[in-house]
Amino acid sequence: MPAEINHSAKFYDVFNGDADGICALHQLRLVQHRNAELITGAKRDIDLLSRFESQTGDCLTVLDISLDSNIAALRKHLAAGAEITYFDHHNAALAFEHENLHLHCDMAADVCSSILVNRYLRGQHWQWAVVAAYGDNLPVVATAMASQAGLKELQRKQLQELGTLLNYNAYGESVDDLHFHPAALYEAVHEYADPFEFFNNAGQFDFLCSAYANDMAFMQGLRAYSQSASTSVYILPxxxxxxxxxxxxxxxxxxxxxxxxxxxxxxxxxxxxxxxVRSGNAERYPASEFCAVFATGGGRRGAGGINNLPESEVDSFVQAFIAYFEKMEKPQLSLP
Known part of the structure; x- marks a missing residue:
């Protein structure tokens, strides 16, 4: 006898608000159309699975947020009976198997979540994976993908600019700092199957170009707070x-x-x-490993971050940063 269908089941698309999260979801929904509730935020809003509750029959698609940072909420959704498809390239040391969890994780330094989705979709919308790779600071990977596909230099530069601007929009203390809420920006992007059409026609792109230039003008004359042979630290107001x-x-x-x-x-x-934090040698000295020493730190091998570093720990942070990336000894910090 067929199982009873839960007609109240809901769909949720949970994604990081940066270029990688937006482009990963965009690729999926160009192929797998779905009317889902969008759960997202600023780039550092990564505990997104804790923002809502699910029930048996609900379907969650999760993109570009750390599994380790969402482990408790992930287990809660699975216990409630939700089915979850998860694409990510951040820390997943706590990954586990579950019949309702379809996990696509790769923590290699040369992948991003959009590349994982591109593999899953067998390249159906690969240009958006290139956009994401540029935005996620993987220019070598992005350029290789674009060149192998026959894109000209001007086209590669356009995709790089688009990726940079989509990523730029995600940074801020909260969505109040952002020019566009990531859900709204995703919906604007999703109107275009071709990234070059978005580049040439979308008003959101033109706005971000102007805003980016205005913000970068404040950077003139910026000097490093600390420098060593292999490291530099900058402090912004x-x-x-x-x-x-x-x-x-x-x-x-x-x-x-x-x-x-x-x-x-x-x-x-x-x-x-x-x-x-950005590592100059992601394989030997992962940024994620360094940042994980701190209470609110994490990330991936090439790029990591700390959400809240007390002012009293700035000097010890700088010392530890230099020690770690100057290939001396791993930091031994006493943190609250």
Whole structure:
């Protein structure tokens, strides 16, 4: 006898609000059309699974948020009877098997969640994976994908600019700092199957171009707070423009000086700092491993972050950062 259908079942699309999360979901929904409730936020809003409750028969698609950071909520949704498809490239040391969990995780330094979705869809909308890879600071991977597919240099640069701007929009203390709520930006992107059409025609793209230029103008004359042979640390003021460019600055520094590691500390209104870390040698010295030493830290091998670094720990952070990435000894910190 066939199982009874739960007609009240709901669909949820849960995704990081950055370029990778948006492009990953966009690829999926271009192929698998679904009317789902969107759960997202600013780039560092990663505990998204705890924001809602599910029930038997609900279907959750989760993209580009750390499994380890959502482990309790993930188990709760599964216990409630939800079916979950999960794509991610962040820390998944706590991953487990469950009949209702379909996990697509790869923590390699040269992948992002959109690349995992691209593999799953067998390249049906690969150009959006290129956009995401550029936005997620994987320019070598993105350029290789684009070149192998025959894109010209101008086209590659357009996809790179699009990825950069989608990622730029996600940075902020909260969605109030952002120019577009990530759910709204995703819906705008989803109107276009072709990224070049979005690039040429979308008003959101033109707005982000102008806003990005205005924010980056504040960066003129910025100097490093601390430098060593293999590291640099920058500290930005407690301003909305600084919160929006912090991740872009970290990515740009890495691209301009490959092999060097960077930390960008941005002051928060409560006098603590949010930190973006980029590793110059992701295989030997993962950024995620360094950031995980701190109570609110995590990330992936090439890029990590700390959501709340107390002002009193800035000096010890800088010392530990230099020690770790100068290939000395791993940090031994006494943190609250």
């Amino acid at each position: 407690p301003q909305a423009w600084a919160r929006r460019v912090s991740g872009i600055l970290a990515n740009q520094l890495t691209q301009d000086q490959p092999g060097k590691s960077f930390a960008v500390l941005t002051a928060k209104p409560d006098a603590s700092y949010v930190v973006s």
